[in-house]
Amino acid sequence: MHEGNRTEISTLGEFGLIKHLTQDIKPVNPETKYGVGDDAAVLEFPNQQVLVTTDLLMEGVHFDLVYTPLKHLGYKSAMVNLSDIYAMNGIPKQITISLAVSKRFCIEDLEDFYNGVKLACQLHNVDIVGGDTTSSVTGLAISITCIGVADKDKVVYRNGAKDTDIICVSGDLGAAYMGLQLMEREKAVFQGEKEVQPDFAGKEYLLERFLKPEARRDIVEALAAAGIKPTAMMDISDGLSSELMHICSQSNTGCRVYEERIPIDYQTAVMAEEFNMNLSTCALNGGEDYELLFTVPLTAHDKVSEMKDVKVIGYITKPELGCALITRDGNELELKAQGWNPLKE
């Protein structure tokens, strides 16, 4: 929350506030005909398919403001929606943001949040075309809708994986989850003793992965440049296991993933050791990596093997073989979706 000057939201009112937060927004995409300021935004996509994704994020469930600066929260809220568009092999073009805020938030807080959203949008050439700012009785609620495009024959669904396809993943996994664990630990320590400052030295990468995820536009562009259209693709928000099982279930296939091939950063490994957690479990079930998981035909093996920051981790099988992890010692363990489930007891 903002420290220093504090301007109450009531001084501007609803329309004044929206105007204040959006006045410097200038659309950059020719597809954006009209943005903020009317009953609806007006867009035009004559030759492409339109992709629409939406997210509702609630304080206390999806984020904790004790360790999430509002600018980071705005950045991340936008980024995870851009990631959904990339996961369809599309390019995000527009975004709408609605916020419900309680009285403990001031205008400077919302400016911070919007600055984070704007930064994410600038990096990905996305226009903010609408939204709403209203009040909430208790916590902060964030609703984001992202609109993207893809050529008609380029959209990639979850349901196109085929037996013998190879499974690829971008970046590395488990770091965001470790960042979250670290934040939770330091929060507990910090709340216990006021004079203790959190110590994050040598763990910056974990924090960055948790607080400032990056949607993988570069991978979508690299795939296009290499002439590869994945047979199935998803972004990893709930954990590799959970997403793999979605792809296999929707494609009616099984899969084999090699434990030793799952990409894991050094800091993630150190942290798992420190927390006495199983590293592979963290990488398989830790969420919020926002890396891309995709399958390509076996014939594309050489091409994807050469791609920067992409790793082949396994292959698709017939459905009757089920989904399994091949451990370092050669055993097969059935994959379970233990990913994050906000509706669990």
Added chain:
Amino acid sequence: MHEGNRTEISTLGEFGLIKHLTQDIKPVNPETKYGVGDDAAVLEFPNQQVLVTTDLLMEGVHFDLVYTPLKHLGYKSAMVNLSDIYAMNGIPKQITISLAVSKRFCIEDLEDFYNGVKLACQLHNVDIVGGDTTSSVTGLAISITCIGVADKDKVVYRNGAKDTDIICVSGDLGAAYMGLQLMEREKAVFQGEKEVQPDFAGKEYLLERFLKPEARRDIVEALAAAGIKPTAMMDISDGLSSELMHICSQSNTGCRVYEERIPIDYQTAVMAEEFNMNLSTCALNGGEDYELLFTVPLTAHDKVSEMKDVKVIGYITKPELGCALITRDGNELELKAQGWNPLKE
């Protein structure tokens, strides 16, 4: 909230719940290529402009579950978004719904809500193409995004009103606000004495207008059939005064509205009398009517005068004349936007 059988949401989990609520949804529009079930919905609009509107509705701010059945809430949440698309002179095509629910809600509650959304969508040929169901620490949060289309030269903005245009409004005003007042009164009575049952006899129209608003597709179709393209249009969600001032401010004009011409239903008048409220104030500033307010060139006067359920209430002036109400006794009163403002102190 649901009475009788109660199935806890945790028995299904996030993906099971979404599947359960959306399994019977079949897209009816050819523009909907892929709906619920992937990272994003896939739509196609080769020859039209795309309209996007979004709303975030919070329990305790935008609705009170004490007197709002969940099915009505679902219906209304969808309807107010369809209304925004009609207000652009467009036709709604797709909708996404996200809900954040606390543990006091059961699966039957969400079924009720979805049934309301589905009913509204069926009536307007709109496809449910996505959404999310997640948890909330406290109340219910509803996020809806609606996507519509309009021919390129048919989109109507707020900023096109011109001096001498005439101002029209559909239906009647103030009834939804009176319905809300009535509900609030009965809630207070009801909470005081457990044995008192609310008495709504003769006031059904007010309740219906508040609980079950109807988006005016018929007016958009009638305008098209009559060959009229409004110069400016909005739907009345925050009150006639407030919306008129938006049109005048964005069009750089003034306006004159005749008090005696504002359409008001008999039940609204009776109720205002009972509450000892000024009837015109209710009609000017009461929100949630979801009627259409639009301006047309003077040359279209005869055509709009013949339109069913449309009334001419005034005219647009040069900006220096300001926005004013001409009272029954011929005085001019400056219009003030006293409409609903969720961010007011």
